[in-house]
Amino acid sequence: MKKKALSLLLASTMVVSLAACGGGGDSASSSSNNNSSTTDTPSNTTDAPAANTDAPADNTAASGEKQDYHEVLKDGLTIVVNGTLTASVDNGQADFEKQWEDAVGIDLTIQQLDHSGYTDAVGRLFASQDYPDAMIMSAEMFKQYAPTGLLWDMADAYANAEFQSRVTLPSINENLKDSEGHLYGFAPTYGNGCVTYVKKAWLDAVGINIDDVKTYDDYYNMLKAFHDGDPDGNGVDGDTYGVVAAGFIGTEAPWINYLPEFWQGAFPSLYQTADGTWVDGFQEQATKDALLRMQQAYNDGAIDPESLTASTKIAREKWFSNDQKGSSGVFTYWAGTWYRTLTDNLIKNEVNEELVQLPPIKEIQDTFGGYLNREAPVWVIIDQGDPVHNQAVFDALLDTMLDGGTVQTLWVYGAEDVHWSTKAEEFTTNAGTDKEKAYSYADGEFHLKPSPNDPNTVWKKNHLDPALTIAQLTNGFTDNDELAAAGNKFFTENCVDAPASPVSETFTNESGTIFDAKMACITEVVTKNGNVDEAMQTYIDTVGTIIDQCLAELNQ
Amino acid sequence: MSKKKVVTSGGVEVREKPLGLRIWNNRGYYIMFLPVLIFLLIMxxxxxxxxRYAFYDYKPVGPKTFVGLAHFTKMFSTQAFWTAFWNTLELSIANLLLTNISAVVVSIFLNEMKNLFAKKTLQTVIYLPHFMSWAVVASIFSLFLSPSSTGMVNGILRDWGILKEADKNIYFLASTAWWRPIYWFIQVWKETGWGTIIYLATLSGINPELYEAADIDGATRMQKIRFVTLPALSNTIITVLILNLAKVMNLFESVFVLYNNAVFEVSDVIATYIYRQTFAIALPNYGYSTAVGLFRSLVGCVLVLACNHVSKKVRGRGIV
Structure with missing residues (x-):
């Protein structure tokens, strides 16, 4: 009997120990994957914020308790950022931090988490009660966290901010307010989006003029020509593709931005119609039509088949790879600075670098399928339960971020004499190669310097894209990269705002299951020539009840 | 109250000393054990x-709410969970059988090789894949099996005329028909060499007199393998199978690097299902992930006990 009892005890222990290995638990720590650049000041991240009490604190908008932030933030400021702070640890972050501290007058601690695993890392940070003062969130993360009570409502602080007189795009943050006027996140830039790039040399090789590509049929014929012909000039027809993308649908909102010409008027997620009703766009006829277009393109070789599983990195690298066999002529990717980056990579790989931006084809103009301006990433302030402290964080971090001068320059271009300079300077990139390029600047002339971690590449920007900020610099510093400027101009002239993401508890809990069901439907139709109605019915059978519950919550 | 009595090595019956005194007398051993005990307790x-969070709603933000068995109810009513569960068993058990069969066959071949240099070289070559990370293996095979015009396997099939001009390239890793065979092939390629180590050790321990006796009896090489080598290996084969059967629920890395959403129905396993439920959404419910993990561990535990039972029946002694 004793032996049996002992066996049972051992068995239970074994189950529990195995489970503990796989469980989420609360032992997660940010220390293993952050790149904390410490200061002498102890971090004030250990106290649980107000939201972690039973009821969220209703300390709306700081109640005007404004004090000198130097006094309030004597212990310094801790922020959590993703890879959009390009001044990373190996790319001059210490200098950026030092110059920020000198300019603002308080200590700063930066925890930079892995960009691709940022959402997960933030979740673990919060689960271990390790809260920063402020942090970056993607629009989708923000929508999930905004109703939790964790974030401070900065509506009043925003309204009274110093930068207000210089804001040129007030609608960006006004649109972030909820129905009761609460503002839980601040977007210093607008969202940006993707545009379609076409290789000029390939167009010439197949005898197509970009100005003649005006409709979906024109676009599709161009893709077919890129596949059926020999646009890369290697003497083999049919070993290239029309377009490559990182998935037939994106993994985050706005979902359709990598293949807008195929999605056209479809928006395969929950969205709000003009009359305010939330619907599931995935079940609409427009989505079925889009899937059939992709099915045909997949069968015809107009889409690179690896688009099904390609990550953005793989899609990019295939597109500008040195060996253009298996590459594609068309790539829809981020506008602005990426126009320059894609061109630079083509040059680096010794591929003809001339790109043209395709104006939106007729079918996507002014629809969901247009060049979507995504919802902007935001800065949020973690509610510490003390309105004075929260207001001080806003004043020190966010108000100065758009001061038009010293601090904004740090966020836009990085550290002086590390990332940029106004001193007379001459330098050469790729010296001794056929890509050698010499730069020469006079004293007082603003210019970007070589990247700290890659002397052969000129630094582009830090956290804020100068072309996207909602309030411009007033010191006249500007980087005159003609490609980036042309890319931004092209995008702003041709973009439409992406639909807002839904905020629903069921959607939050089940978004992974819903996405899996969508992917099953898309792959069934596009890659397996499945019947679109049957595939859609399977989607409805799998997650229809969940979707109905989400819509009921959203429409109540 | 009568004290418990013990018999000394000399056969004398004495009263057992109190626990405290026994610990004090052996304090040196206990002090040496202390760091291990502390490590075990903490880690x-x-x-x-x-x-306990399997019974709570536990999100990165907000209070933890007790929900009882709600996560288990949701889990058992979710089709994706059951797909992952059966896939785990099917993929793992087939893995186990295939890698062990191939390891036994290769071990016997190696054992039969007379040229020592060739034997050692071959051994080294087949061990090497084991030391490659799964991420590297997945990248290599993804390139080989690519459906685009640069894919080597599709290129060979086309050159050999197996794929006609009108045929599309095969997307091996995104095909529900091809994914599992490819996965098992990669597993066998990567792990067979490593699996041979234990069998070669056993083979080297077989008494040479058995082979000499078989030679005297006029046995052929195949007969010696069948009647001497395989029976000598059988106990090891059973032990390896039993020990590995207990780990079948732990399948993750190899699947994670090779699967994609086009083949979830044949490739998604419990660990990848937990991963997506935990890390692929902005505000995950760790309670649900923990519940699925707990169920997985429960099944693993049942398998361990079952293996122990089988081991007792087959070998006369258990493994735990």
Missing amino acids: HYWPMLGV
């Missing part, structure tokens, strides 16, 4: 407390 037993 293995303390995290076990996290299991």
